[in-house]
Amino acid sequence: xxxxxxxxxxxxxxxxxxxxxxxxxxxxxxxxxxxxxxxxxxxxxxxxxxxxxxxxxxxxxxxxxxxxxxxxxxxxxxxxxxxxxxxxxxxxxxxxxxxxxxxxxxxxxxxxxx
Amino acid sequence: xxxxxxxxxxxxxxxxxxxxxxxxxxxxxxxxxxxxxxxxxxxxxxxxxxxxxxxxxxxxxxxxxxxxxxxxxxxxxxxxxxxxxxxxxxxxxxxxxxxxxxxxxxxxxxxxxxxxxxxxxxxxxxxxxxxxxxxxxxxxxxxxxxxxxxxxxxxxxxxxxxxxxxxxxxxxxxxxxxxxxxxxxxxxxxxxxxxxxxxxxxxxxxxxxxxxxxxxxxx
Ligand SMILES: [Zn+2]
Numbered sequence: 489x490x491x492x493x494x495x496x497x498x499x500x501x502x503x504x505x506x507x508x509x510x511x512x513x514x515x516x517x518x519x520x521x522x523x524x525x526x527x528x529x530x531x532x533x534x535x536x537x538x539x540x541x542x543x544x545x546x547x548x549x550x551x552x553x554x555x556x557x558x559x560x561x562x563x564x565x566x567x568x569x570x571x572x573x574x575x576x577x578x579x580x581x582x583x584x585x586x587x588x589x590x591x592x593x594x595x596x597x598x599x600x601x602x
Numbered sequence: 603x604x605x606x607x608x609x610x611x612x613x614x615x616x617x618x619x620x621x622x623x624x625x626x627x628x629x630x631x632x633x634x635x636x637x638x639x640x641x642x643x644x645x646x647x648x649x650x651x652x653x654x655x656x657x658x659x660x661x662x663x664x665x666x667x668x669x670x671x672x673x674x675x676x677x678x679x680x681x682x683x684x685x686x687x688x689x690x691x692x693x694x695x696x697x698x699x700x701x702x703x704x705x706x707x708x709x710x711x712x713x714x715x716x717x718x719x720x721x722x723x724x725x726x727x728x729x730x731x732x733x734x735x736x737x738x739x740x741x742x743x744x745x746x747x748x749x750x751x752x753x754x755x756x757x758x759x760x761x762x763x764x765x766x767x768x769x770x771x772x773x774x775x776x777x778x779x780x781x782x783x784x785x786x787x788x789x790x791x792x793x794x795x796x797x798x799x800x801x802x803x804x805x806x807x808x809x810x811x812x813x814x815x816x817x818x819x820x821x
Binding site: 532 | 645647648650651653656657688723724755756791
């Protein structure tokens with residue numbers, strides 16, 4: 489993956505517009521967060537191969553970035569995105585990484601199931 | 603000596619820190635060891651700096667690391683059970699127990715090593731350990747192998763007492779460290795701290811690495 493280029497990511501988001509696509513969305517601070525610090529909360533949310541169809545897909549912010557997808561009756565949203573890749577299967581991978589390389593959020597789109 | 607040892611953990615690298623030395627002792631003595639690894643650690647968070655993986659390529663990276671670690675430990679029978687990281691507790695427990703029971707029936711272990719359900723911190727650890735115990739309880743008591751469990755939750759000794767098995771693996775420390783190193787994506791950061799401590803013979807770290815503790819599961 490490489491640092492997000494906002495224009496290129498916007499072009500990539502447009503490739504998935506107005507069609508059924510598969511979504512991977514996650515965010516987490518790690519299962520061991522609460523184990524390492526009793527006052528902390530381990531939080532995370534995750535969806536894999538959610539089938540969506542969006543009519544607007546936009547990247548915003550000045551970095552780290554946010555991406556919002558407007559679906560039929562609602563929204564998909566991720567923030568803290570730092571890096572991107574259009575992989576060899578044509579999937580758009582977006583992720584937010586901490587400075588040490590740990591993944592904190594991911595939003596990915598594919599025309600085939602992941 | 604054992605006839606066959608079955609190790610069952612959900613993540614590649616679960617065996618590395620607290621069990622690898624014990625496994626190496628068995629393989630060096632010629633005891634066959636089967637490792638039923640539940641997932642490929644697909645949801646690992648460390649992608650490296652610079653990146654060596656992304657969410658979609660990480661499973662393949664960790665699979666290779668797991669295979670390398672098994673080579674270092676002398677494990678010739680690695681079973682990848684095809685579950686997905688962080689989802690085990692939501693699966694049908696009986697279905698996972700069925701899969702593990704099939705491995706038990708096939709390998710007929712005299713010793714099983716797994717996580718102590720309820721005391722192993724990560725939900726996957728607890729769920730996989732629980733499924734393994736469930737599978738083992740299907741055997742009549744006189745056919746049941748010895749069960750050694752790993753536990754590390756805070757205050758676990760208040761509930762299950764002190765570990766009753768303590769294996770000194772100092773004689774195979776180098777191989778154990780190579781096993782941990784094989785899981786590079788997960789352990790590179792550890793060695794940034796450890797390398798100096800190992801050279802300096804840091805007593806606390808060496809004691810933690812060379813004493814592998816287990817609780818015999820009594821049901
Ligand atoms: Zn684990």
